[in-house]
Amino acid sequence: RTDATTTMTTMDHLLDDLTPPQKEAVLHTEGPLLVLAAAGSGKTRVITRRIAYLISCGVPAWSILALTFTNKAAGEMRERVQSMLAPDGEETRQSRGLTVSTFHALGARLIRRYGELAAHDGVQLGIKNDFTIYTSPDQLAAVKATVLALGLSTTNWPPRSVLGAISKAKNELLDADEYAARAGDFFSKNIAKLYAGYQKRLRAANAADFDDLLMLTAKMLRESKAVREECQKRWQYLLIDEYQDTNHAQFTIASMLAGDGLAEGEGPNVCVVGDPDQAIYSWRGADITNILEFEERYPKAAVITLGENFRSTAPILAAADALIRHNKKRKHKDLFTSREGGEPITAILCRDERHEAQLVADWLRSHAEADRLEAGATVEGYAWREMAVFYRTNALSRVMEDALREAGVPYVIARGTAFFDREEIKHALGYLRVVANQADDVSLGRIVNVPTRGIGATSLGRVRDATAEAGISLWEGLRQAERVPGLSTRAVNAMKGFVELIDSWTGHGSFLGKEMTGSLSELVERVIRESGLEKSYKRQAETSKSE
Template sequence: MLQEEIPSQGEETLEGEAGELLKGLTAAQQKAVQTTEGPLLVLAGAGSGKTRVITRRIAYLIHQGVPPWSILAVTFTNKAAAEMRERVMVVLGHDPKLTRGLTVTTFHSLCARLLRRYAEAAGLKPEFSIYDSSDQASLAKRVIADLQLSTSNWPPRSVLSAISTAKNDLLDADEYAARSHDFYSRTVAKIFQGYQKALKLAGAVDFDDLLVLTAKLLKGNEEVRRECNERWRYLLIDEYQDTNHAQFVIASLIAGKNEEGHPPNICVVGDPDQAIYGWRGADIANILEFEQSYPGTKVIMLGENFRSTAPILKAADTLIRNNIKRKHKDLFTSRVGGERVEVTLARDENHEAALVVDWLKSVKDEREDSPSAIAWREMAIFYRTNSLSRVMEDALRAAAIPYTIARGTAFYEREEVKNAIAYLRVVANPNDGVSLSRIVNTPTRGIGSTTFGKIEDAAGAQGRPVLEIMRDSFALSEVAGRGAAAVGKFVQMLDDWTGGGTFMGAQVPTGLADLVSRIIRESGLEAMYRTQAKASGSDADLERLDNLDELVSSARQFEMEFDAMADPAAENADGLARPSDQTPPLLALLRAYLESIALVADADAVDPAQGAITLMTLHAAKGLEFKAVAIIGLEEGQLPHSRARESQEQLEEERRLCFVGITRAMRRLHLTSSRYRTMRGIPERTIPSRFLEELPKDSVLISDQADALGGLEDFIERGEGGGTRFEPEDEFAAKDSKRAKLAWSGTGKLGSKSSPFPVGSVVRHPQFGEGEVINITSGANARATIRFRGVGTKTLVLEYARLTRVK
């Protein structure tokens, strides 16, 4: 895993004349470095060397006689800020006199500095504490309890997400309350008000307050604002496409926006095509409308890419041109040659994972003894949501390929998955006190810490398992009233799942996947995470539900593999426990499943000397680069995500996310799509992502591995004027149709204009009612995918659908 760099342009010490600082830069880069006065917008395409330009620009300003203390450079992460400072020091020969007073920092660090410096004016004490997310959650939980609200109905993290959105829009608690007109927002407003009072009482601020209070300080205090304007004459902001409204306001106030006769010396660097954080408050309009915000802005395009090969870059550039909300620029590279982008269509997610593993092995082996060999650590696998990692992890482990999860948690270590597994462990082993303590009040069911503490004390005093004490009414003499009733209901729930421990009876699930699904549902886990997702609307909360569904799929797959080994000759072939005569089959299956998970968690650590493939979400991949990249799950509903169908803006952000993933690849790129993907234990037919259709013919090779199941029957047969028709390339069309390479014969949009039901049209179905067409295919078996109101998404064969278009 590499930070975004330009390998061929290593930073060297450049002392002496300022002209030396321009050596090794392209004409566009030199112009960006030398344009020092007035507002400047640098549109830096992926891999165009923007970090190099920023550091050289700072050094150039200093060489031009600008005092270093009058330069302020702002970015988004401490790591990026530290790297920028170090690179400036290197360029200036580590001369402390040349960098004395230079400020290179993050937005939040800058705001903390200003609030401490002007604490009294901001209504704070200089020693204020900064609460992290854990502190915030604890405080919010206490406020919710004080308001006599349930944290099950009002999860602290979901409420804090709503509060954060308000703060980033520069709304305080009272302003938010004034705008609240429904039950949910009015209740959040009460929590918001109590939360802010508690913060003030504690002498603390949270991360959002750092931005809000600084913006209000600069806006409302002319003296403070003037001091900042006079101190920092040159403002430079990196990754400007990721700024939110509060950060936009802070930047404009520090820059001294539009002072008469003194245009602000503000330089922002960014790429609207890499704006992928709208879901957390970033506003792409800040960079798209920069010229309107700062009249007289000079715009410089950095279009030359130093990272990717020509086919990869052309694929990315062609894809992103389908977006409307962007700044046009031409991406190009001086690098010649390079492998075409490989696109593989698999039968299902397991087949997809196996194909990716085979591809990674082939990439590693093809140049293993040459200087240009690609090591495991130089490879990555990207996906839209974390739930897609489980099958990929299983395949990598089976192939003994080392991997690591970057900026995330391995599937079985995720909170919601661990909670579900804890239930399974208690069912399989009632003496497992650690797992019991995790689930006994998750979700909340009236068995609080005081009640459970008494039970644990009794168990310890009597030397008996905790669950055994919970079943013994005499031993529970100190627990009375609602607490005792809640304990009784909890024990009864466990007994319902297991037939009182016998795993026999009509009420006991018949299979492992059914058991897992029922526990997730009846334990209240599903309802708890669904409530959180509904309240916050955040991707993280929605993905918790996806991960629980994936756990059901994992159990179903294990169950099928376990049954396949029922032949006594195959017993213990993989070290898994087989059922004994005395053990109920379902219990034996459950224990074997849990053992397989435990073996995953207890696997030997990857040898760091060997290196490991990196698995991560597309969001986490931003700013990185790898020599070989595989992006899995390119299907409608995955990428673009199903939630992105609600608006053109969301769809364009999904396309930008795909663009970011593609432009992380330096030499090799592999995109995959599955004809079937298992959702909640049930295989569902999918539609290949529209983004695959938007790739250029001459940069892509298609391999149809799903052909045996008619995998591309819809996608291949798209009609004239409405999409892509696939045709075999002559040199591959002979013997093995499953390995046949296919190339695009054109580039088109989903939904032919000649279709009576184009994408976006509203139609009526006699059974399902009205709905919006979100995808259309043509040809002999033309189908329409329609999102019906109150019914959900359906894919219908047009010949039999009896659709009418609503005018």
């Protein structure tokens, strides 16, 4: 077959099993488009088919940018598009260069790539392109250090609450100076001081937190014409998933990337997909007006509603629709489903959480397949693996577990520790961060005595005090440990040994310097082995088994 025939076949295949509204959304390739997608209406199918259709129409994949909110969603989206264009799983020339990303990952990428270009336009971001990204524990540690440095109490100024206030300011694109200018009461004025101190600490470590990735990207796109034009030239088709959950910073980034459109009176090729009825993140800065006012921003925008639910039965959909119709800030949709039948919804008012847990356990037992067979029931029950219990907060799990154990119901809690949240992974990453950036005081403080090597909290505190007074990094303080008053010979030697260990991996101060040979994976293996982490965790595992 010719390439043209293959392309036509692919395009037909992309439209085959779509409903009329879904097909309309896929075929609308030019100009602004708002897709109001009810829950379970196949929005991901529409987004991925639309991307594949654009590519099949000859749009270069590198000119398409799709933004979503989780790495998992981005990965699944990328894989779906790939499988549509190349069912054998191999990357095709057509799809090469396609960008499917989260807002935060895109921000990190743009800052690293265009930070210097922005500087030529007079836009100073305050970090170099090899910056470290602080995770939540890193941020909390930096905030706690800032609170204590200002002579405040962490009881009166809990780091998590302070960080929440700073995060809210950043999502509203207020830097420390702008926030301070607006601060009028006692609380806000102290937060302003903490915000400024926290940012100073981040910059000294050449680090950024997740909110910085958005704030600095928005600043760069808004204030640097060169960066804005580079991005708009590259990405001429923009798709945004879960648009109802965007905050002010994300809205600004999207608007700057979309631009005003190429032709006179024509809006940009921006497609946003979302549903005001599913907006649940206002507590972290999401602004529902971004989707409600999309048509005001882009008067030529087309609006397509996906109202058919493929996931739920009629009783569930009817109840959900009856509730959500009371919302005032929404766009009306007629929800319907082709799925027949379905159990009616039952609402039970319980005396307390223990009564509730007992009723759940009783219901599970009465509907369990094994129990029904034993009782000689004629109606089949369910296997344990076919039943699930959802609860609103983790705090409710203990009472529920007690009731399930008493009733003899086998269960598993589906909330294992995430890979990157595991202690051993955090420590390994901490070492690698220090190898890459010795100015990262938070990571350095976390791993300097892991495994224990004779650098206790008191000794480290003395080094911190000395470095704060001298205006140097914690790393430089460790390197000059013999000059720090009050340190024992044992502590000084331990610090020197630690510095030599890091130097042996970095080429004495230069990450992957001339003394480094081999691949990155080999470096990681060396770090895990030579740091003592591998031996330490093996010992812990053996002890655990013997017990």
